[in-house]
Amino acid sequence: MTHFPLRHDGVSLDAHALAVGLSVLCAVLALILVVRPAVVVLAAGVVAATVPAVAHAYGGSFSDAALPRAVDLALAPDWLATSAAIAAALLALVALVVRVAAPAPGSRWSPWPPAEPHHAAD
Template sequence: MTWSSWSAAVALAVCAVVHFPLRGDGFALVPHALAVGLPVLCTALALLLVVRPGVLVLAASVALPSALAGTHACGGPFPSDVLSRAVGLALAPQWLAGAAAVAAALLALTALVVRVVSPFPGRHWAVWPVPGTPRAPD
């Protein structure tokens, strides 16, 4: 596991904490379910990044905080939108929760690029023996 995957996992955990709802504010069940479900998904992705930082997990780790950051950025003009109401229940202020989502998305994108660009150890860049040297028996 590389430093980029660790930093993305930490950023996703912070994003989950600041998006967790602690107040009810009289909203319906669907915004509450989203308000609890999104931080749980962030936490699950952070744990998956610690255990197995694969490309699919990293792609999901980019998509979820990006959706949260987009909702924070454009959620104001759409007060009837369920997702913007759910994000409005976050523990932290909107500017802090949005910044945490942006940071998590950017760090996950960095980890994804590092994962895709870096060669797999032992597969692609193995040193070939010099021609004419005796090989060890298998």
């Protein structure tokens, strides 16, 4: 949410819409992750968090592109917005790796058959 634009600063409507759309996408993905942390949503979270971080890092190289201009409209200062985007991308990546590496609950094979209940002798 640090990338939500509060000011227009004379940029085109396309760049402003891109900044708002990216912020809304990240918020929606975060809400979906709270309800159901699926692999597809985690992968989308990695990509959605990486895009602003890369745009901040390489924005000077592509100053005519819409994305670097869109992330310059961020609510927070550049250093905070970039740090938040990098932290979110790394956190989503770690969650994705853990989710893929860990088996789903209830699908684990038991090494022994379930124990028989003991019955009292008649």
